[in-house]
Amino acid sequence: MGFVRAKLRIANVDNLSQHADLELLVDTGATFTLVPASAFRQVGAKSDTEFKLRLADGSFITRKGGTVWVELEGKGYRVPVIIGEDGDTPVVGVTTLEILGLAVDPVAGKLKPTDYLLL
Numbered sequence: 001m002g003f004v005r006a007k008l009r010i011a012n013v014d015n016l017s018q019h020a021d022l023e024l025l026v027d028t029g030a031t032f033t034l035v036p037a038s039a040f041r042q043v044g045a046k047s048d049t050e051f052k053l054r055l056a057d058g059s060f061i062t063r064k065g066g067t068v069w070v071e072l073e074g075k076g077y078r079v080p081v082i083i084g085e086d087g088d089t090p091v092v093g094v095t096t097l098e099i100l101g102l103a104v105d106p107v108a109g110k111l112k113p114t115d116y117l118l119l
Contacts, residue, residue, distance in 0.1 A: 004104055006092050006111060010035055011069040012043045013078050019043055019069075022090065026111065028104055030093035033070070034063075034082040043068060051082055063088075073111050075100040 004026040011019035020039040032051065040047075047064040054060055063082045070079040072092070079096045082088075097103060103114040 004109055004111065006072055008092065009071040009076075010039060010043055010045075010081070011071070012045055013067055013069050015044065016069055024090045024092045026097070026104055027091040028094050028097070030091050031095055032065070032080060032082045032093040033096040034084045034088055034090050034093070035068070036084050036090050040066065040068070040081070040083045047083060049080075053082070070096055070100065072096070072100055073102055073113075075102065 005023055006026050007021065007023050009019050009021050011017075020042045022035065022039060024033070045066050045068050047066045049065045050062055051065050052060055052062050063085065065080060065082050067078050067080055069076060077099050079099050084090055097111070101114055101116055102111045105112040
């Protein structure tokens with residue numbers, strides 16, 4: 001299995017014409033989507049929270065976050081994101097995938113629609 005990359009658009013939730021187009025690695029081990037700070041600023045989004053995040057080595061960092069509109073594979077909705085800092089790798093995380101009803105197809109190496117579950 002190789003890497004899966006996704007083209008997505010982020011936008012200001014109050015003004016969808018303020019947007020940025022990105023191509024990010026999909027990381028199903030990441031809870032949240034992390035976008036570059038420059039793209040977050042470009043869309044005029046506001047930081048309204050801070051997340052404590054565990055890294056692969058077990059250490060913790062904090063990052064600011066906010067809500068943006070995300071469009072991916074023809075689907076769009078408001079999604080919480082992490083605002084990246086220098087050295088952070090921008091990724092699409094599993095929360096975004098689940099909110100938009102998408103999953104990784106490891107055989108095809110792309111995203112595919114999936115069912116929402118209410119169990």
